Amino acid sequence: MFGKFFPSFWxxxxxxxxxxxxxxxxxxxxxxxxxxxxxxxxxxxxKIQTSSLPKLQDWELTIRSAxxxxxxxxxxxxxxxxxxxxxxxxxxxxxxxxYLPSILEWDGENENGNPVGDGYYTYQxxxxxxxxxxxxxxxxxxxxxxxxxxxxxxxxxxxxxxxDRNLSKIIIQQKTSGESADIFVGEFLDQEGRSLxxxxxxxxxxxxQLVWDGTDSNGKLVSQGLYxxxxxxxxxxxxxxxxxxxxxxxxxxSAGIDLNVEGDLxxxxxxxxxxxxxxxxxxSSKLKSDSYELEVFKNEVKEDNLVFSQKSLGxxxxxxxxxxxxxxxxxxxxxxxxxxxxxxxxxxxxxxxAKKFTLSDQKAKFSYDVSPNGFTPDGDWQKDVVEIRVRSxxxxxxxxxINIIESFYDGDKPEERIVRNWTGTGNGPDKLIWYGLxxxxxxxxxxxxxxxxLSYKDIFGEEKEEELGDLKTDILITREKDGFRFSVPNRIxxxxxxxxxxxxxxxxxxxxGYKVELQIHTSHRGDDEYNLRYSEEKAxxxxxxxxxxxxxxxxxxxxxxxxxxxxxxxxxxxxxxxxERLDFFxxxxx
Numbered sequence: 001m002f003g004k005f006f007p008s009f010w011x012x013x014x015x016x017x018x019x020x021x022x023x024x025x026x027x028x029x030x031x032x033x034x035x036x037x038x039x040x041x042x043x044x045x046x047k048i049q050t051s052s053l054p055k056l057q058d059w060e061l062t063i064r065s066a067x068x069x070x071x072x073x074x075x076x077x078x079x080x081x082x083x084x085x086x087x088x089x090x091x092x093x094x095x096x097x098x099y100l101p102s103i104l105e106w107d108g109e110n111e112n113g114n115p116v117g118d119g120y121y122t123y124q125x126x127x128x129x130x131x132x133x134x135x136x137x138x139x140x141x142x143x144x145x146x147x148x149x150x151x152x153x154x155x156x157x158x159x160x161x162x163x164d165r166n167l168s169k170i171i172i173q174q175k176t177s178g179e180s181a182d183i184f185v186g187e188f189l190d191q192e193g194r195s196l197x198x199x200x201x202x203x204x205x206x207x208x209q210l211v212w213d214g215t216d217s218n219g220k221l222v223s224q225g226l227y228x229x230x231x232x233x234x235x236x237x238x239x240x241x242x243x244x245x246x247x248x249x250x251x252x253x254s255a256g257i258d259l260n261v262e263g264d265l266x267x268x269x270x271x272x273x274x275x276x277x278x279x280x281x282x283x284s285s286k287l288k289s290d291s292y293e294l295e296v297f298k299n300e301v302k303e304d305n306l307v308f309s310q311k312s313l314g315x316x317x318x319x320x321x322x323x324x325x326x327x328x329x330x331x332x333x334x335x336x337x338x339x340x341x342x343x344x345x346x347x348x349x350x351x352x353x354a355k356k357f358t359l360s361d362q363k364a365k366f367s368y369d370v371s372p373n374g375f376t377p378d379g380d381w382q383k384d385v386v387e388i389r390v391r392s393x394x395x396x397x398x399x400x401x402i403n404i405i406e407s408f409y410d411g412d413k414p415e416e417r418i419v420r421n422w423t424g425t426g427n428g429p430d431k432l433i434w435y436g437l438x439x440x441x442x443x444x445x446x447x448x449x450x451x452x453x454l455s456y457k458d459i460f461g462e463e464k465e466e467e468l469g470d471l472k473t474d475i476l477i478t479r480e481k482d483g484f485r486f487s488v489p490n491r492i493x494x495x496x497x498x499x500x501x502x503x504x505x506x507x508x509x510x511x512x513g514y515k516v517e518l519q520i521h522t523s524h525r526g527d528d529e530y531n532l533r534y535s536e537e538k539a540x541x542x543x544x545x546x547x548x549x550x551x552x553x554x555x556x557x558x559x560x561x562x563x564x565x566x567x568x569x570x571x572x573x574x575x576x577x578x579x580e581r582l583d584f585f586x587x588x589x590x
Contacts, residue, residue, distance in 0.1 A: 025048065025049050025052070026046060026047065026049075026061075026137055028045065028046055028142055029047065030238075031142050032142055032143040032237040032238070033143075033145075034144070034145050034146050034235070035107050035144070035146050036146040036148065036239070036424070037422055037423075037429045037432065038148065038425075038429065039427065039430050040238045040239060041237055041238035042107070043106065043431070043433065044105070044108075044142060045104070046103070046105070046106070046123065047102065048101070048102050048103070048104070048125070050100050050102045053100065053127070056098040056100060056128065056130065057096065057129060057130050058075075058076050059076045059100050059125070059126065059128070060076070060126045061073070061075075061123060061125050061126075062124050063106065063123050064122050064124075064139075065116070065117075071111075072109070072116075073111065074104050076099070077099070077378070077379045077380030077479070078479065079479070079484050079511065079586070080093050080094045080095070080096055081094055081097070081510050082094040082509070082510050082511065082512055090555065091512065091555060092512055092513055093512060093513030093514075094513065099381050101381050105385070105433055108146065111441070112437065113438070113439065113441050114441070115146070117144075118144055119143070120142070120143055120144075124138070124139045125137045143237060144237070145179075145236065147179075147239070148239035148240065149176065149179070149203065150176060150177045150178065150233065151232060151242055151243045152175040153174050153175075153244065155170060155171060155173065155245055155248075156171070157170070157258075158170070158245065158260060158282075159249045159251070159256060159258035159284070160212075160214050160251070161252075161254060161256050161284060162252045162253070163252065163253055163254035164255065164256075164286065167256075168213065168214075169211050169212065169213050169214075170212040170214070170248055171210075171211055172209070172211075172212065172229055172245065173209060174206055174231060175208070176203065176231070176233060177203075178203035178233055179203060179235065180202065180203060181235060183200065183233070183234050184201045184203065184206050184233045184234075185198060185201075185231070186199040186201070186210060186229065186230070186232075187231075187232075188212060188228070188229055189229075190222070190227060191225060191226055191227075196222060203233075210229075212229070223250070224250055224251050225250060225353070226249060226355065227248040227249075228245065228246045228248065229244060229245045229248060230243075230245075231244070246264070247260055247355050249352070249353050251353075255284045255287045256287075256350060256352075257281065257287065257341055257350050258282040258341075258352050259280070259281050259294075259340065260279070261277055261278060261279055261280070261357050262280070263357070264356065264357050264358060265357070265459065266358070267359070268331070268332070268333060268334040269460075270323065272460055272461065272462075273461070275323065275359075276321050276323055277321070277324055278319060278320070278321050278322075279322060279339070279341075280318065280319055281316045281317065281320070281341055282318075283316065283343065287350060288345050289314065289315045289343040289345060290314070290343075290344055290345045290346060291312065291314065291343070291344045292311070292312060292314075292315070292316040292341060292342065292343045293309060293310065293311045293344075294310045294316070294320070294339070294340075294341055295309050295341075295342070296309075296338070296339045297337065299336055301338050306327075307337070308324075308326055308332075309327065316343065324359060332359055333359065333361075334361040334362075335358070336356055336357075337357055337358070338354045339354065340355070360395065362394045363394055363395055363462075364396075364397055364456060364462075364464070365392075365393040365395075366390055366468075367390075367391045368389060368390045368391070368454075370388050370469030370470075371386070371387055372387075373470075373471060374472065374474040375472070376473060376474050376475065376477075377436025377444065377476065378476040378478045379478065380477070384436070386434040386435075386436070386471060387432070387433055388402065388432040388434070388468065389431050390402070390428060390432075392427040395459060396427060396459050397427045397456050397458055398425065398456075398457045398458060398459050399423070399424070399425050400427075400428045400454065400455065400456040401421060401423045401454070401456070402421065402422045402432065402452065402453070402454050402455075402468075403420070404451075404452055405418055405419065405450065405451050405453060406419045406450050408573075408574055408578075409577055410573035418439070419444065419450065420437070436473075442568050443478065444476075445476065445487060446475045446487055447473060447474070447475070447488065447489065448471075449470075450470065450473070452468040452471065453465055453466070453468065454466045454467075475488075475503075475507055477586075480585075482587055483587035483589075484511075484514070484587075485583055486586075487581045487582070488500070488582045488583075489578060489581050490581055491580070493582050501545065501546055504584070505546060511586055513555075513588075514588065515557075515586070515588070515589055516556050516557070516585070516586055517558065517559060517584070518543050518557070518558040518582070519539065519560070519582070520539040520559075520560045520582060520583075521561050521563070521566070521567070521580065521581050521582075521583060522563045522579070522580055523563060523566075523576035523579045524563050524571055524575075525576055528562065528563060532562030532563075532564075533560075534560070534562070535561055536559070536560030536562075539558040539560040543556075543558040567583075
């Protein structure tokens, strides 16, 4: 079941059709996606027609597996925040203002940041209007398929001689893997990329051996020249893999020779081991070679363009490793080169069709963007999602890794940890999204210092790192069972004692009506009783410095908790840095 799904909506069992079109309130751009970070359909986008909705009190988008298990939930941020106003009573709650984004994107991960399995999933949108009307969409379905099909082809001999009975066919071995819905297409292409003959198979129908007699789809023998066989596997989610055999030679002769190289792109740098070119020759059994000549030309086969020639007596070797140098022994520069092999005997000469390879001095290059700065993944849908956009240019990439790295302190010693990473092959995705969870499912904290680093290996074997950008979180106000909390690491509060208090008081001023408890928490290090006394004394001291009073008043109070309420569990240096903190807990309790 693929394509777009358009749910209908019901209010308390009655069809909902006010100023909203039920057929277009929520939809997906595609009925399938493949979160494997290959740059094709890595995210699924939910489009919500928010402009037509009434004022909301709550909303929730739930994604469930085929078994009905909830794997991901997007929900409203319910904290009541004051808009811009000069006057206002700090003891009165701000009006409720629920924000619903018009676009929500899902990367195929569950609530803890772990990838879910392949299969069918449903999504359902629940809305609660300010008038207490409940709107619930029908469940609609999409398909998640993160595993691409695989294609592999090869052949032993790439020379077809129409007049030689033993060489009148090309035998191709095919190896594939995929699922029942995957489609594989095999095509013979001419030098311009035009399809001459094509086959289509389901995954289980792909033959291990494919025999080509040199004819097109009409059964007509193709003309002499070079051809390519390409096998491509595609699945419904947009994943694709392909492999090809290039430089298949067709000749209308009874005897002939062939010469090939492994690959077609090589580094021009002679210091790179991959600069060496391996030639493989084939001579039909009817020929006897008295001598042979290997020639390499720049750009095209012309006598004036000859840059290298090697002549020897006897049969050409089956394999020859050549360092790309000219006749004077100097390394060849970047560019396109043509090569061919000629054998001589007392009766005649035979020359292979000229083929090409490229020497390149290109480097891998990237354009990128990391946003937003002031990232706050706390569920209010304002700067909640980091977008990492990377576009590869220049030399192709074999493999890549993107790390988000956080700086923290172990006492006075600076440390770093990998918060999140993605890996893949090929040039990678155009876009990654991150909702602020580390690899253990823990949310990143306020005032976190982050950087995004790309590591990669290009097709010439060079490995490099490139920093894509810095990220700094702002104050996160996270929802808890009995209220909302925002935390500031003690290290940050001490280092920014001159400027941070005004920012904290300004933040509190945006949330009138809530009772505010200033809390001091310690890490697990040290004696329990000492930590408790220390936190109580510090809570009073900080409270006085912020509000000018050493006693509770109005909606404000303070308390020290010692190490009894860690923000994140664990006994490591990172946990200690996060747990030793100043908190403000906002509640509706009296």
